[in-house]
Amino acid sequence: MEKTLKPSSRHVDFESILNYADVTNDYNPVHVDKEFAAKSPMGGIIAHGTMSVALIWQALKNTLGVEALNRINLEIRFVRPVRIDDTVTGGGELQAGSSNVYDVWVKNQKGEDVIRGVATLRAA
Amino acid sequence: MSDQPLFTYDYYEPGKIYGVKEFTVDEAVVAKWRTVYPTDNDPGVMPGGMLAMIVVDAVLTYNAPRPPGGVHGGQTFDVRRMPRIGETLLTEVKCLDKEIKKDRKWVRALTTTRSKDTGEIVLTGIMTTLVAQ
Incomplete structure (x- = not known):
């Protein structure tokens, strides 16, 4: 088993957030309405959390292969918002002493965690 | 605007099943996904990121209209097998x-x-949400 997941990155701009809202039909105003978001506790637009989760799935697939996705249990927490013009990277490392459990994460360009979690690969 | 009352915290009933949402993983929806994630282009394979889309689509269908400003706090996905392109799925939403x-x-x-x-x-999945009201 690979010890490190191949990282996957993307830049997040307002257009990509709007496109993601369109794809997922999730128009929560904290994602798409700058005026509302500025007055909310978030203090401005945040990207959909699941927009960044996709990077973890990409890292898992690019490292373990597409068939492995049929056997994944993924548990994640959104620990910090992703803002317009952030660049986020998803990746992970095999837990010490484990052959099938990865600590997974998405980090922003400052190296701050925006998502933390665990991916467990069941036996084939 | 919807005539329904807002789906606030008080409205949730633990144990209650709210409905079953149908979602077809057709080529059009996958193509739309790929406009945002162009590298998710394995032929015939639904991108893993779309799992969240299936879950969120179902929850937002039945736990709505939501008070604006809620935040997704966490998520689990237990994949038994990846959905196939062309497959129709039924997602039950339960509090x-x-x-x-x-x-x-x-x-x-x-x-x-x-x-x-x-x-x-x-x-199966568990979607944790910080609701706004």
């Missing part, structure tokens, strides 16, 4: 539990996604 912690209102929705054709479970 698992709810809790107020430090004046914050948390709700967890349990989703169970099955193949419409076979009834086979392909995905």
